[in-house]
Each structure stands twice: as structure tokens, then as C-alpha cells.
Amino acid sequence: MSVVTTELDSAAEHARICALASRGQRDLQKVAAAYPAILPDPPVDPSMLGAVAMSTAFIAPWCTAAQLRTANRTSLWITAEDWEIDYRATSATEVAEVVARCTAVAEGAAPDDGDQLGLFLARIRADLATVDAFADTHPLWSEEVRRVLVADAREWHWKADGVRPTVEEYLANADGFGATFVNVSHWIATGDPDTLTHLDELTRASRQAQEIIRLVNDLAGHERDARSGDLNILSLGLDADDVRKLTAERMTDCRALLAELARRCPQQAVYLAREIGYTSGFYRQTDFWGHVEQR
Numbered sequence: 001m002s003v004v005t006t007e008l009d010s011a012a013e014h015a016r017i018c019a020l021a022s023r024g025q026r027d028l029q030k031v032a033a034a035y036p037a038i039l040p041d042p043p044v045d046p047s048m049l050g051a052v053a054m055s056t057a058f059i060a061p062w063c064t065a066a067q068l069r070t071a072n073r074t075s076l077w078i079t080a081e082d083w084e085i086d087y088r089a090t091s092a093t094e095v096a097e098v099v100a101r102c103t104a105v106a107e108g109a110a111p112d113d114g115d116q117l118g119l120f121l122a123r124i125r126a127d128l129a130t131v132d133a134f135a136d137t138h139p140l141w142s143e144e145v146r147r148v149l150v151a152d153a154r155e156w157h158w159k160a161d162g163v164r165p166t167v168e169e170y171l172a173n174a175d176g177f178g179a180t181f182v183n184v185s186h187w188i189a190t191g192d193p194d195t196l197t198h199l200d201e202l203t204r205a206s207r208q209a210q211e212i213i214r215l216v217n218d219l220a221g222h223e224r225d226a227r228s229g230d231l232n233i234l235s236l237g238l239d240a241d242d243v244r245k246l247t248a249e250r251m252t253d254c255r256a257l258l259a260e261l262a263r264r265c266p267q268q269a270v271y272l273a274r275e276i277g278y279t280s281g282f283y284r285q286t287d288f289w290g291h292v293e294q295r
Helices: 003-034 046-059 065-088 092-107 116-128 134-161 167-172 179-190 193-197 199-228 240-261 266-283
Strands: none
Touching: 003 046, 003 065, 046 065, 046 266, 065 092, 065 116, 065 134, 065 179, 092 116, 092 134, 116 134, 116 179, 134 179, 134 199, 167 199, 179 193, 179 199, 179 266, 193 199, 199 240, 199 266, 240 266
């Protein structure tokens, strides 16, 4: 095969994936327009929506646009939830109310009419409920929602109380980053029998990948975090070289885990590998957030 032919095929494949992302962005624009109170522009501008849709398309390029919808929408819900707790909440009471409302919705309660975060989550839950597997996997899904909320609330209290967690405590709280919630939602929405059979194992692997992604994100976003007052691993006594070493160590362990996982769930092991690879490359240049005013 000639170089020209190889490059032609490569460009065509990249274009196909970008087309998936384009369709995903259009859907996310409609969703953002439906919930303006929790998805304001800025920071949820067209560039952010495009970046979210691009990431899911490149992480799972074998999916159709319809199959990527849950991953896109749950990623956007994480953005909204983070905005509500991290930027809008001004008291522990407000944080606790967000956690309680959304946990109840995840478990099946109807959201209040004015609760846009709960309404958005209920919309995602309703989409998943059309999948046969959701009857059995609903408890796992609602637990992932709870973990995201509890982790973000814990980080809010760390900052409000001036608590400086250890590095291990900080990474153990990485569920607030939301990657595993997105992954579990995607696997339920698109899961084949092998994926669903190994969903617990995949979820554990996702938590390892999530910690690596959090480290990479912190390296890229430490200046923004310093301006906004967000916690970052570089504010916990480590320098950039320390974080790169820690990332490499965790990556070695994760590679071994994914290699083992690939024997049982090859496509989903590839999915997690591509998630780490894509986000690592993306965060070297930018991040998903638009401009955020210092609080």
C-alpha cells in the first residue's frame, strides 16, 4: 500500500470521527439551551461543547452518534454538577441540598420543576431506562452518581475549611472528576453481554484510569486552578516532576490491568486505553473549561 493511499485512508477515518463529534456537539447545544441556569455561556461555550463531543468520538470511534449520546450528555451533566457545587454553592447547606436532590433523582425520584440539575439527570436516567440492562444495573448507576456528588462535596469542604488532604486522599477522591460515572453510563447504554457481565471489573479499572486522568488534568490546569481557588495536586506539596513520576507509576500498573482485562473485554479495555491516551494528549494543549472568573 502506498503512502498516499495510507494517508488518504487515515484522513478519511479522522473525518468520519470528526463527523461523529459534530453530530454530538449539535445535540449538546440543544441540551445546553434547555438548561441555561446550570450550563451558562461562559464557561459552557461552543468550544467546550465541541471538545466534549470530540473526546467521546475519538475515545469510542466504533460507536454511532446515537450510541455516543449518553457519554456526551453525562459528560455535560458532570460539568453542570461541578458548576453547581464548585462555583455556585456558597454554604454547606447548599452543597448538601444539591447532593440530596440529585441522589434522590438518580434513585428514581421525580425532580422539582425548578431543579434544572435534577431535571437534566432525570432525562439521562429516562434514556437509560429504555435499555433492558438498566433494570439490573440501575443500582450501580445510581451509586456512581452518589460517588460523584459525595466526592465533589468533600472537596468543597476541604477548600472551605482550609483542609489540605494527602496526595492519596486527594486521588482517592477522584470520583468527583466524573470519568467513571460517564464510562459506566456509556457501558450500560451500549453494553453487549460480555461488557455487562464484567461491568464491576470494568468499573474498578475505570477508577484507576480516572486517577491518571486527574493527574494529567492537574498538570495542565494548575494555573487556572490557582486563579479560581480549586484544589490541585500541585498545591499538595508535589512539583511537576513528582506528578509526572507518580503518573508514570500509576500508568505502569494500569497498563498491566488493561492487558489482563483485554482477555475478557477487549473493546472496553481499548476504550479505557484510548480515554487515557486522548485526554493526555488533549490536556497538553488545553482543557475543556472556558473562561472562569476568579471567585
